[in-house]
Amino acid sequence: MTATGKPVSASLLQWYDTHARSLPWRAAWGEAAPDPYRVWLSEVMLQQTTVAAVKPYFAKFTDRWPTVADLAAAPEEEVMAAWAGLGYYSRARNLVKAAKAVAEMGDFPDTEAGLRALPGVGDYTAAAVAAIAFGQRAVVVDANVERVVARLFRIEEPLPAARKAIRARMDEITPDTRAGDFAQAMMDLGSGLCTVRSPKCLLCPLADMCDARTADPERLPVKPAKKAKPVRQGQAYWIERNGAVWLIRRPGTGMLGGMRSLPDDEWSAQEDGSAKPPIMGDWKLLGRVRHVFTHAVLELDVMALDSQQQPVEDGQWWPLDTLEEAGLPTLFTKAARLALSC
Ligand code: SF4
Structure with a gap:
């Protein structure tokens, strides 16, 4: 039939x-x-x-x-x-x-x-x-x-x-x-x-x-050949003081727009390879997290600030013991877990 x-x-x-x-x-x-x-x-x-x-x-x-x-x-x-x-x-x-x-x-x-x-x-x-x-x-x-x-x-x-x-x-x-x-x-x-x-x-x-x-x-259905996703690099900044971490609110449009996150080098805007210079200070590399988006793979270096310098971007100190409630997207949850494990 x-x-x-x-x-x-x-x-x-x-x-x-x-x-x-x-x-x-x-x-x-x-x-x-x-x-x-x-x-x-x-x-x-x-x-x-x-x-x-x-x-x-x-x-x-x-x-x-x-x-x-x-x-x-x-x-x-x-x-x-x-x-x-x-x-x-x-x-x-x-x-x-x-x-x-x-x-x-x-x-x-x-x-x-x-x-x-x-x-x-x-x-x-x-x-x-x-x-x-x-x-x-x-x-x-x-x-x-x-x-x-x-x-x-x-x-x-x-x-x-x-x-x-x-x-x-x-x-x-x-x-x-x-x-x-x-x-x-x-x-x-x-x-x-x-x-x-x-x-x-x-x-x-x-x-x-x-x-x-x-x-x-x-x-079936016959799938088209998979194209390799482009790999992009970025940096996120872990700035911790007195049991709290500095979080920002991302701009309303673009990747993860409107979400709370760690400050970063605007990897999402660096289609041309340019990157925002990191916030001034002495940085230490804590490690790298990898995240797969629909159109690209992001390798994000998580950097910790050693000095007591004041963060330059608007944001807020968020207590580490309630970080789960900050509503971080998965990429920054991975970065936060990495920083907290160091
Ligand atoms: S291929 Fe799918 S629709 Fe066809 S008999 Fe098997 S389970 Fe059913």
Whole structure:
């Protein structure tokens, strides 16, 4: 049998009704559709991030800001600090902007087009929220869905060119009703059975419709050759005095914009190889941390100031015993751990 719309959606929804993952942002089978705020928040957090990493952040955010109006009223620096460690910080800045826009409108828009107009909401998130929270028929394609569809229809064309065909096939098999459940069922299938390595085809509800099942499905979707990421160098400064460390607030735009951090040499601005000279003083190299961003690898030397010189940048002394609460992004958490271990 080949995969056509009706058998795929019927078989998959039947499987989903007994195998759906229980996730804090989902409604259980038979319950009313979930709160759009929770769906939107979870979808923004899940971009490029695993379910396991998102769960504690989702709990923290919904506990602290139970409604979109609460989030809209929160100071941006508090939201940024609460987001620290989740990465891709532009998401947090857009989260605050979108929450304010929704609070002004009075509620979330219930169409894909309306949702897409919100800051930080792209095609995928708009489709997911429209389908899951508002029951609209929308074509939802994330990385899990991409993998399942490429295998189901044995799409041999490499990514990213294959995305057009994958989307068209997903459109073909998306049902008119329960499109949100269908999208979540595809995600669950991709995450639990149709996995990147060793897909569990014997347990798959779509096995007898899958074109790739007997044709080495693991190789699909075909990935483009990976380009090596450029490696950039930088320095961060550990200035410690009387049980406290000097922290700054980064400018609102650019890498890690708006986040609290150690002072540094603005490695994020040195595309041309130039670097800001270090703060004057006698420096000692404590060690190097490495951090992988989407487009580059950063090797950051952590330097400690020996003298009692006053830091020149605006900032604040932050007590070392509450450093975990400073909301440092992962890169600077690594640098702080290195400094504290020396
Ligand atoms: S049969 Fe195997 S390859 Fe095909 S969709 Fe199911 S798990 Fe994926």
